[in-house]
Amino acid sequence: xxxxxxxxxxxxxxxxxxxxxxxxxxxxxxxxxxxxxxxxxxxxxxxxxxxxxxxxxxxxxxxxxxxxxxxxxxxxxxxxxxxxxxxxxxxxxxxxxxxxxxxxxxxxxxxxxxxxxxxxxxxxxxxxxxxxxxxxxxxxxxxxxxxxxxxxxxxxxxxxxxxxxxxxxxxxxxxxxxxxxxxxxxxxxxxxxxxxxxxxxxxxxxxxxxxxxxxxxxxxxxxxxxxxxxxxxxxxxxxxxxxxxxxxxxxxxxxxxxxxxxxxxxxxxxxxxxxxxxxxxxxxxxxxxxxxxxxxxxxxxxxxxxxxxxxxxxxxxxxxx
Ligand SMILES: O=C(O)CCC(=O)C(=O)O
Ligand SMILES: [Fe+2]
Numbered sequence: 001x002x003x004x005x006x007x008x009x010x011x012x013x014x015x016x017x018x019x020x021x022x023x024x025x026x027x028x029x030x031x032x033x034x035x036x037x038x039x040x041x042x043x044x045x046x047x048x049x050x051x052x053x054x055x056x057x058x059x060x061x062x063x064x065x066x067x068x069x070x071x072x073x074x075x076x077x078x079x080x081x082x083x084x085x086x087x088x089x090x091x092x093x094x095x096x097x098x099x100x101x102x103x104x105x106x107x108x109x110x111x112x113x114x115x116x117x118x119x120x121x122x123x124x125x126x127x128x129x130x131x132x133x134x135x136x137x138x139x140x141x142x143x144x145x146x147x148x149x150x151x152x153x154x155x156x157x158x159x160x161x162x163x164x165x166x167x168x169x170x171x172x173x174x175x176x177x178x179x180x181x182x183x184x185x186x187x188x189x190x191x192x193x194x195x196x197x198x199x200x201x202x203x204x205x206x207x208x209x210x211x212x213x214x215x216x217x218x219x220x221x222x223x224x225x226x227x228x229x230x231x232x233x234x235x236x237x238x239x240x241x242x243x244x245x246x247x248x249x250x251x252x253x254x255x256x257x258x259x260x261x262x263x264x265x266x267x268x269x270x271x272x273x274x275x276x277x278x279x280x281x282x283x284x285x286x287x288x289x290x291x292x293x294x295x296x297x298x299x300x301x302x303x304x305x306x307x308x309x310x311x312x313x314x315x316x317x318x319x320x321x
Contacts, residue, residue, distance in 0.1 A: 004217050005210065007225065010143060011035030018150035025151070025230055025242035028212035032225040033199070036140045040224060043201055043260070046133055046173075049125040050258055054092065054175040056122055064118040066095060066313070072107075072115025073097075073309070079177065082312050085189035090251070093174040096130050111268070112306055113168070134171050134262070141167075141197050141264035144228060148197075152238065152275070159196070163233075163266040168195065168301065170263040176207065176251040187249035187257070192289070193231035194308050195265025195301070200227040202260070205253035211246040211289065219247075233266055233301060236294040239274045246289045268302035 008020040008031050024031035053061065061076045069075040074095050080088040096117045100107050106114040119127035142160050149158040176187040187207060202208060208219040208227065219227050235244040251257040266272050274295060288294065297304060 004212065004214070005030050005032060005219055005227075007032040007034060007222070008228075009035040010140070010147070011037070014147065014150060014156075017147045021144075021147050022151040025148070025234070028210055028217075029235075029243045029245040030210045030212075030219065030227065030229045030247070032222055033140075033144070033228045034225050036143075036226060038136050038140060038226075042129070042133060042136060045125065046129045046260065047203060047258060049123050049129055050094070050173045050175070050260075051256070053094070053120055053123045053126065054256070054258075056120070060122055061092075061120070064094075064120050069095070069118050070115065071110055071112050072117070073113050073313075074115065075118040076120075077313075083189075083314065084186070084191050084312055086311075087186070087189055089188050090179060090185050091174045091176045091187045091249075093172055094126075096134070096171040096173075098134070098169050099131065106268075111302075113170075113268070113302075113309070130171065133260075134169060137171070137199055137262040138167070138169060138264070140226075141199060141262070144197055144199075145264070148230075148234070154275075163270055163272065164196070164264065166267050168263075168265040168268045168305065170265070172261050172263075174259045174261070176249065176257040176259070178254050178256065179251050185250075187251050188247075190246045190248045190289070192235075192244040192246055193229060193263060194233070194305055195231040195263055196233050197264040198227075198229050198231060199262045199264065200229075200259060201262075202227065203258045205251060205255050205257040207249045207251040207253065207257055208259075209248050209250070231263070231265065232294055232304070233272045236297070237272055237275050239295065265305070266301040268305070269300055271298075271300050 006024050064075040066075040066077050076094055079092045082089050099116045145159040146156045149156050202221050204221050206220045209216050210219050232244045234242050
């Protein structure tokens with residue numbers, strides 16, 4: 001396996017960026033992003049703080065266990081605590097999102113996934129760095145979505161003034177311990193992402209694999225880039241013209257791997273029906289990896305997301321949903 005994923009420079013001219021995005025999204029739905037303007041030092045500080053957190057004893061980490069995050073569904077989950085594709089993942093992690101005040105109407109109404117994040121008292125820097133990183137990546141994601149809109153012959157503010165005027169934003173930090181040798185488990189099992197766009201920062205250890213039309217390929221780290229991929233909602237919006245592509249992770253580096261996926265998704269309350277004029281005839285007719293028909297779903301993005309998240313955290317589902 002070698003990496004065949006394209007690199008797109010977000011600082012290049014708009015038409016070129018849009019054309020590159022169209023090619024990538026019609027192929028594997030994955031590309032590397034450069035020219036994004038996020039300072040390297042921000043990620044470096046976040047990486048250092050996250051390593052400090054994951055090195056804490058388990059009971060210290062469990063002080064901010066997800067079960068304590070209530071309906072906001074934030075905090076720490078231990079190795080084996082998350083099930084992608086029905087099997088426990090070989091990773092632990094931290095879940096964050098937009099910090100909403102207690103008097104936000106959505107928090108008052110008890111809407112799942114809305115509220116404030118849990119930050120560890122042992123690593124206070126995270127409470128500063130995470131919101132700064134989320135703000136920076138939100139700007140990048142809006143810029144990428146502008147280019148996605150242009151690539152679909154839509155007005156460039158199609159998303160910014162609609163689905164992502166009030167986006168659903170989820171941010172996670174994952175720690176993948178080295179896979180025991182001979183182990184055939186996955187750090188993250190095969191899955192597609194749920195929303196519009198994922199921007200992934202990964203450390204130097206690698207392990208991400210992407211199921212392109214030519215088979216599985218590695219997405220090795222390229223310093224200074226994000227791995228960017230589209231999610232189920234862009235697949236659904238475009239009637240399969242753009243594909244959300246399965247990917248998975250196995251950490252065979254022998255080191256502690258960290259990754260930082262940032263998910264940029266539609267407004268929780270929005271239904272995301274296929275775009276008029278982007279009928280199935282545009283798509284290549286390949287059945288989806290899991291047999292699911294994304295067009296068959298009716299409901300809001302929030303309902304779609306909760307259905308997915310409830311499957312990967314079955315123990316929380318009962319308490320929160
Ligand atoms: O850790 C990675 O490299 C990818 C994680 C991922 O695919 C996800 O969180 O959806
Ligand atoms: Fe993913």
